[in-house]
Amino acid sequence: MPAPPPISNTIRRLRFEHGEMTQQQLADAIGMTRQTVAAIEQNKYSPSLEAAFRIAEVFGVEIGAVFQWKADEKQGR
Amino acid sequence: MPAPPPISNTIRRLRFEHGEMTQQQLADAIGMTRQTVAAIEQNKYSPSLEAAFRIAEVFGVEIGAVFQWKADEKQGR
DNA sequence: ACGTAATGTTAAACATACTTGACACTATGT
DNA sequence: ACATAGTGTCAAGTATGTTTAACATTACGT
Numbered sequence: 001m002p003a004p005p006p007i008s009n010t011i012r013r014l015r016f017e018h019g020e021m022t023q024q025q026l027a028d029a030i031g032m033t034r035q036t037v038a039a040i041e042q043n044k045y046s047p048s049l050e051a052a053f054r055i056a057e058v059f060g061v062e063i064g065a066v067f068q069w070k071a072d073e074k075q076g077r
Numbered sequence: 078m079p080a081p082p083p084i085s086n087t088i089r090r091l092r093f094e095h096g097e098m099t100q101q102q103l104a105d106a107i108g109m110t111r112q113t114v115a116a117i118e119q120n121k122y123s124p125s126l127e128a129a130f131r132i133a134e135v136f137g138v139e140i141g142a143v144f145q146w147k148a149d150e151k152q153g154r
Numbered sequence: 155a156c157g158t159a160a161t162g163t164t165a166a167a168c169a170t171a172c173t174t175g176a177c178a179c180t181a182t183g184t
Numbered sequence: 185a186c187a188t189a190g191t192g193t194c195a196a197g198t199a200t201g202t203t204t205a206a207c208a209t210t211a212c213g214t
Contacts (some may be wrong), residue, residue, distance in 0.1 A: 022159085023160075023161070038161065042162085045202095046200095048123070048125065048126065048171085050123060062141060063139075069130065099189085110173060111191085115193085123170095124171075124172090125200080128172090156214080157214085160211085161211105167204085169200100169201080169203095170202090171199080172197100173197080174195105174196090174197085179190105180190085181189085182190105184185100
C-alpha cells in the first residue's frame, strides 16, 4: 500500500448528510468509478484537482470543506 | 500536447501581487520544480490536490481563488 | 435459506502529474 | 559585447491517480 496522502476528507459524512447518498451515486455524479470513490474516501490516495472540484460541487461546498490537511501537518517539503 | 485541462488559474497574477515572486521562488515555497510551476501556470495540466493546496497556502487564499472551471464549463461527464 | 445492495479490496493496464537535465529566447545590467 | 535572471519548452523517466473486472463480506428484505 502506497503511503497515505497528507490530506484527509469528510466525504463519508457529506454523503450521509446528503440523503444517504451511496458511493455509487456519488461516483456517477462526478463521473468516476465506485472503486475510486471508495479509495479516496478511505484516504488511499487523494483525488486530482478536477475530481476534488466535482465532489465539492456535488455537495455544494468549498473544496476546503471536503478536504483538509491531516492533523495540521502543514507539509513535508 | 495532451489536451488542456478544464481548469484555469490565476497564479501569474497572484505571483506579481505577491512581491513579483518568481516561478522559481514559488516552486521552492511549495516544493516543486520551476518547470512544473510553469506548466501549471500555462494550463498544460492541472496540479494534484496537494499541490493546489500548497499554492493557495502560499498566497493566503482559498483554492477557489487560484483555480476555477474554465469559462463555466461545469463538466463533460 | 436465498437474493440483492452497499462496501472493501486487489491486480493489471492505462492516464496524468511531476522530476531531471538540457537548450532556447528575451530583457536587463555591466 | 558579455553575463545573468526569468521564462518557455522538450524528451525520458518515475510516481501517482483512475479504470476495469473480479471476488469477498456484511446487512436487509423475502
